[in-house]
Amino acid sequence: MDSAIELQDLHFMKIAIQLSDEHSRARHGGPFGALVVRNNEILAAGWNQVTSANDPTAHAEIVAIRSAAAGIRSFQLRGCVLYASCEPCPMCLAAAYWARLDRVVFAATRADAGAAGFDDATLYSQLALPIASRSLPMRQILRDQALGILDQWRQMPDKIAY
Secondary structure, three states: OOHHHHHHHHHHHHHHHHHHHHHHHOOOOOOOEEEEEEOOEEEEEEEOOHHHHOOOOOOHHHHHHHHHHHHHOOOOOOOEEEEEEEOOOHHHHHHHHHOOOOEEEEEEOHHHHHHOOOOHHHHHHHHHOOHHHOOOOOOOOOHHHHHHHHHHHHHOOOOOOO
């Protein structure tokens, strides 16, 4: 890795970790912090707010991605890097892909998070199972109606593809 990039990564990761420490001590949520950075500039910072906002989706990475996208007025974050104090959970990883981030840099692993009581392993294992075998009951209904709307979307000439 280029030493300049490595120094940038270290700099921004230290900030993400500092956010995780500061906000978990303040009881804003779990011990997680994240930044979205473009061209060596922090576009957005996020910290876990699950318990303080009563929002199960308010993970640090999601908060940072939402804020960055709103700030640049684009749902695509190409050219951006996500710095996360911990390996993103499946939801946050999916959001990173949907946002078209260039890359993700993280500190602690999902196993480290699991040892601290955050059980991402269960989510990863559930996603690998067939729908009928998952612990969250799921039922498919009205597929034909939904397919009609998907077909309508597919044929829409002026849609914004993502």
